[in-house]
Amino acid sequence: MNYEFFEEAQKYLPGGVTYSVRSLDPFPVYIERSDRAYVWDVRGNRYIDFWMGHGALLMGHGYRPVIEAASEQIWTAAHLGYPNPWEVKWAKQVCSMVPSAQKVRPTNSGTEAxxxxxxxxxxxxGRKLVGKIEGGWHGGYDALQIGVTYPIDKPSTLGLPDETTVNTILLPFNDLDGVEKRIKNKQLAAIVVEPVLGAGGFIPAEPDYLKGLRELCDREGVVLIFDEVITGFRLSAGGAQKLYGVIPDMTVLGKCVGGGPFPSGAFCGRSEIMDVLDHLKRPKPYTRVFHGGTYSGNPLAMRAGYVLMKELEKGDVYPVLSSLGERARRSLEEALEKFEAHITGVGSLVCVHFTKEKPVDIHTANRTKDLKLTTEFSKHMLSEGILYIPPYNPHFFISAAHSVEDVDKLVEAAANFAKKHRS
Ligand SMILES: Cc1ncc(COP(=O)(O)O)c(C=O)c1O
Structure with a gap:
């Protein structure tokens, strides 16, 4: 049945999917049901889900407080296009949890944010150049979609005229001297960085690198932007910035900020910066920055996000998530010791790299990567009911709905792969 859906899908959807990372070889699994840490495909097969809606579902599938609030909201007012009470509560909550946020605006995706x-x-x-980190993924926005995939000198997508990326400067990850050299005398408007490279392989920034970027930006008058679409509300109630104690000027959020199951994003920062959007202070359109859209501040995502954040601010979920992540990283290291493999991640983020070198950036994560072994591993994991995508980059998002047994199943499946594999 999965195959039949795929055959039909290819007639109407390019590549038969709605996002190329969702492809599997020889065909994708079509999921029709989810509950807590599990999903079921159209044939009724159950999988332990470690993809968790691109990491958006920190509390797992069908988290009751969010689903109940959202269900009620659908009947009360699903979409308005007017100011509504939930956007005010949501904004206050974001600003009370995210250290860099004094003011915030909602969007419908991390890309938009x-x-x-x-x-x-x-x-x-009033400057135009933007620094962006090699291997950083910030969604499909033209100016930030360069240097995403390896090798970084090749375009990450067709359809980007030079004019759209000429003001973007690629900067190395975890190499402060390299950043300093590349931005010298350049008068950057901003540097955008993920505190933990996400799609690039869950590679944490070294604390001195983030601190160094903070100092550099202060010195040069550059706006430091943390893209916390993945790490925000996941690594701590205040995101990576709270965990690492480095506070950016602006923060980009996504995924959890709209409750998890609903399209959402946000950008926030110091009032002084965010006030360039303020039409009251800057009445003439040409003196301010435009933001807005049909669904911005829609009460469904605002209420769902508010309810989730209220739960997360209690903080009790973070030690649980970290201990599951720690257990997974430690045990996977042992299970895969016969291979040249490295396990990266922090908190509830776990990534397996079949590389000779320890991954510290996009180069070390890719230049010695055994792609064949990586995809064989993913096929094996799928056959043992462990689901994640994409198969060429085994990321595992652990949620609060996963149990120790679920994590142990993941490790057992990896150990079985090692046993079976002749190397
Ligand atoms: C760090 C980061 N930034 C931005 C995005 C883009 O967000 P969205 O897919 O909601 O557009 C993603 C998506 O996963 C991401 O991981």
Missing amino acids: NMYAVRTARGFT
């Missing part, structure tokens, strides 16, 4: 954050930083500084 990055686009508006860069625009805001440009509007605030």
Whole structure:
């Protein structure tokens, strides 16, 4: 049945999917049901889900407080296009949890939020160049979609005229001297960085690198933007910035900020910066930065996000998530010791790299990567009911719905792969 859906899908959807990372060889699994840590495909097969809606579902599938609030909201007012009480509660909650947030605006995706954050930083500084980290993924926004995939000198997508990326400067990850050299005398508007490279392989920034970027940006008048679409509300109630104690000027959020199951994003920062969006202070359109849209502040995502954040601010979920992540990383290291493999991640983020070198950036994560072994591993994991995508980059998002047994099943499946594999 999965195959039949795929055959039909290819007639109407390019590549038969709605996002190429969702492809599997020889065909994708079509999921029709989910509950807590599990999903079921159209044939009734159950999988332990470690993809968790691209990491958006920190509390797992069908988290009751969010689903109940959202269900009620659908009947009360699903979409308005007017100011509504939930956007005010949501905004206050974001600002009370995220250290860098004094003011915030909602968007419908992380991509959009990055686009508006860069625009805001440009509007605030009056500068145009933007620094972006090699291997960083910020969604499909033109100015930030370069240097995403390896090798980084090749375009990450067709359809980007030079004019759209000529003001973007690629900067190395975890190499502060390299950053300093590349931005010297350049007068950047902003540097956008993920505190933990996400799609690039859950590679944490070294604390000195983030601190160094903070100092550099202060010195040069550059707006430091943390893209916390993955790490925000996941690594701590205040995101990676709270965990690492480095506070950016602006933060980009996504996924959890709209409750998990609903399309959402946000960009926030110091009032002084965010006020370039303020039409009351800047009545003439040409003196301010534009942001807005049909669904911005829609009460469904606002209420769902508010309810989730209220739960997360209690903080009790983070030690649980970290201990599951720690257990997975430690045990996978042992299970895969016969291979040249490295396990990266922090908190509830876990990634397996079949590389000779320890991954510290996009180069070390890719230049010695055994792609064949990586995809064989993913096929094996799928056959043992462990689901994640994409198969060429085994990321595992652990949620609060996963149990120790679920994590142990993941490790057992990896150990079986090692046993079976002749190397
Ligand atoms: C760090 C980061 N930024 C931005 C995005 C884009 O967010 P969205 O897919 O909601 O557009 C993603 C998506 O996973 C991401 O991981």
